[in-house]
Amino acid sequence: MVPVPLLTTNMIELSMIELSLIELKNIHRNFLVGEQTVHALDDINLSIQAGEYISIMGPSGSGKSTLLNLIGLLDSATKGTYLLNQQDVTALPDGQQAAKRSKTIGFVFQAFHLIPRLTAAENIALPLILAGTEPDQRQPLVNKAVMDMGLSDRAHHTPDQLSGGQRQRVAIARATIMQPNILLADEPTGNLDQKSGQDVINILEQLNRQGITVIIVTHDANIGQRATRQIQMVDGRIESDQQCSQISSR
Amino acid sequence: MTTSINDIIRFSWTALVGYPTRTLLMLTAMAIGVAAVIMLTALGEGARRYVSNEFTSLGTNLVIVFPGYSETSGLNPIALVGTTPRDLTLDDAQVLTRNTNVRRIAPINIGSVKASFQGRSREVPVIGSNHELLEIRHWELAQGSFLPAADLDRATPVCVIGSNIRDELFDTQAAVGQWLRLGDRRFRVIGVMASEGRSIGVDVQDTIMIPVASAQQLFNTPSLFRILVEAKTRSAIEPVKLAIIEQLKERHQGKRDVTVVTQDAVLATFDRILGALTYAIGGIAAISLAVAGILIMNVMLVAVSQRTAEIGLLKALGAPQRLIIRLILSEAIMLSAFGAIIGLLLGELGCLAIRQAFPDLPAYAPLWAVLTAIAVSLLAGFVFSLLPARQAARLDPVLALTGK
Structure with missing residues (x-):
């Protein structure tokens, strides 16, 4: 039996976080490396509103990728609570977790992770296929995404026939084809030259202006400083969390 | 979805x-x-x-009688090669025709003798039987006629030869009507087998067939190697088999000393x-x-x-x-x-x-x-x-x- 006073405090808390898209409370993530326990995330509290543009920076091993994976439901917390859209997703069964990933979250990876034997268009269509969208509904969506990313003449090429920048644009098209609320990018420019990296960041910022919440994990201070909210992580903790006005001229 | x-x-x-x-x-x-x-x-x-x-080419509705009996039932090596206390005789064969379920019977005697014609000769397996054998085994003749329909104990000096024998002994000459020598006796060729007709182990084209009584004289033995019995219908096979056992037991002083197998049993x-x-x-x-x-x-x-x-x-x-x-x-x-x-x-x-x-x-x-x-x-x-x-x-x- 839950005591009545506790219920009321819960309700107060709920009303406070009503606007949060992502709400992390006292999140811990421990890994066992041999005999030793490594605290990849150490008591993280983080609240993210819909439409934010966030960069997560920090040295290697500071836990920024782990935090991103946890937000993307690829990893789960050892301790703590994760509310996504006010729904507790801390310990969701596999099927529902997969459904959440499919519908609300898009990933962009440093290594692109395109399937080499599929063409650009087929790679972009993959989330639709996995979600069970009918072929005749898929085609217009894929065509539009190909156009938006400026890949029209590259749609039927396989990834090894594309440049790094083109590959990452295919990956972004794939990440956004399901129209997710959240776009998670883990070092999206890490494998790209300066110019292509700049293109990719421009695309991500444009998506953010369309209302998608964008979270970028990066080493690159130049990229990190473009975000309106900059989170610094050290040793699994959030060291600083600043709201800034964007310095980029648009 | x-x-x-x-x-x-x-x-x-x-x-x-x-x-x-x-x-x-x-x-x-x-x-x-x-x-x-x-x-x-x-x-x-x-x-x-x-x-x-x-096996089907052996004949249809066939019951095979051979001398000797061992207690274990079915087909076994002893029944096939075992010695026999009492011979199967032509009289035994004659008795089997009395059964109304029996269509025809063919007693069989087998031996090997030297066949010769005008200086050519070879060792030939000889089958002694009667005219019914042709029907029972579904064989066909190429020329002439088969063994004459006569009493079993009549030793007519005639023979029917396989086509290989004809080729070897007579070459291009007409064989029918010629006399050839089997052992110390002379036989007149009255027919040649058609080149079809072969059965397990024996190629008919390499054999000579003579009346069973002649074969008994030739091999100097009163006993038979087999008696082939054809039942009238498939369902008559079992009654025929039992009747044969009874008839022969009666004739052999109440001792069961023959083995009777049906073709079906062997085939099965x-x-x-x-x-x-x-x-x-x-x-x-x-x-x-x-x-x-x-x-x-x-x-x-x-x-x-x-x-x-x-x-x-x-x-x-x-x-x-x-x-x-x-x-x-x-x-x-x-x-x-x-x-x-x-x-x-x-x-x-x-x-x-x-x-x-x-x-x-x-x-x-x-x-x-x-x-x-x-x-x-x-x-x-x-x-x-x-x-x-x-x-x-x-x-x-x-x-x-x-x-x-």
């Missing part, structure tokens, strides 16, 4: 085409397994049918033996399918570990565990199915080649073997890819994405 079967098959197809070496390796293993089952069972089944055909025995053989070699061949299944498991495990990043990606894109399992399973089952189809074609081609090489052997794979081979290969593909599929589904997406 779930991913449609079409999309799963299409995705698996790209995986199969994308890794041709692996695909070819597994297809080969599966195809060899299926082809082995089909060809080996076809051989076994062919042997069974061959023997069955040979061979049928059982060769049927079991077919199952056995089919089973042995099926082991190769299981081996192919284990190969599928190994290769799928390697495939899963090669494609961890891809599986991690699928998870990140929202594929639940059961979809991952389905993708891996469908890939393995498609492989098995294609392998089975190729194996089926190879196996049938192999059977065709066997039939071309040995026209006497009806080497057709039995339907049950074909169906079993396909079913076992699909099942093996399914069962042996469960483990790799589960392993793929349980991959940690974060580790999988980094290829670990």
Whole structure:
């Protein structure tokens, strides 16, 4: 039996976080490396509103990728609570977790992770296929995404026939084809030259202006400083969390 | 909404085409397994049918009486070669014709003598019998007539020769009407056998047939080698068999000293033996399918570990565990199915080649073997890819994405 006073405090808390898209409370993530326990995330509290543009920076091993994976439901917390859209997703069964990933979250990876034997268009269509969208509904969506990313003449090429920048644009098209609320990018420019990296960041910022919440994990201070909210992580903790006005001229 | 079967098959197809070496390796293993089952069972089944055909050519509704009896029933080596306390005689044979269920009988005596004609001679197996033998064995004559219908104990000096004997002794001369010498007696050739007609062990074309009484004189023995009895109908076979036993027991002072086998019993025995053989070699061949299944498991495990990043990606894109399992399973089952189809074609081609090489052997794979081979290969593909599929589904997406 839950005591009545506790219920009321819960309700107060709920009303406070009503606007949060992502709400992390006292999140811990421990890994066992041999005999030793490594605290990849150490008591993280983080609240993210819909439409934010966030960069997560920090040295290697500071836990920024782990935090991103946890937000993307690829990893789960050892301790703590994760509310996504006010729904507790801390310990969701596999099927529902997969459904959440499919519908609300898009990933962009440093290594692109395109399937080499599929063409650009087929790679972009993959989330639709996995979600069970009918072929005749898929085609217009894929065509539009190909156009938006400026890949029209590259749609039927396989990834090894594309440049790094083109590959990452295919990956972004794939990440956004399901129209997710959240776009998670883990070092999206890490494998790209300066110019292509700049293109990719421009695309991500444009998506953010369309209302998608964008979270970028990066080493690159130049990229990190473009975000309106900059989170610094050290040793699994959030060291600083600043709201800034964007310095980029648009 | 779930991913449609079409999309799963299409995705698996790209995986199969994308890794041709692996695909070819597994297809080969599966195809060899299926082809082995089909060809080996076809051989076994062919042997069974061959023997069955040979027995049918012996005659229909046949009951065979031979001297000697041992207590164990059925066909056994002692009954075939054992010594006998009392001979079967022509009188015994004569008595058997009294049964109304018996259509005809043919006593048989066998020996080997030197046959000669104008300086040419050779050792020839001689069958002593009566005119009924032609009908009982469904043989046909090329020329002349068969042994005359006369009393069994009448030793007429006539003979019917096989076509090979004619070629060897008479060359291009007309044989019918000529006298040839068998041992110390002379026989007039009254007929030549047609080149069809052969039966187990004895090629009719290499034998000479004479009346049974003549054979008894020639071999100087009163006893018979066999008595062939043809029952009027198939259902009369058993009553005839029992009646023969009773009749001969009566004549032999109440002692049962003959063995009576029906053609059906002999055929059934061979049928059982060769049927079991077919199952056995089919089973042995099926082991190769299981081996192919284990190969599928190994290769799928390697495939899963090669494609961890891809599986991690699928998870990140929202594929639940059961979809991952389905993708891996469908890939393995498609492989098995294609392998089975190729194996089926190879196996049938192999059977065709066997039939071309040995026209006497009806080497057709039995339907049950074909169906079993396909079913076992699909099942093996399914069962042996469960483990790799589960392993793929349980991959940690974060580790999988980094290829670990």
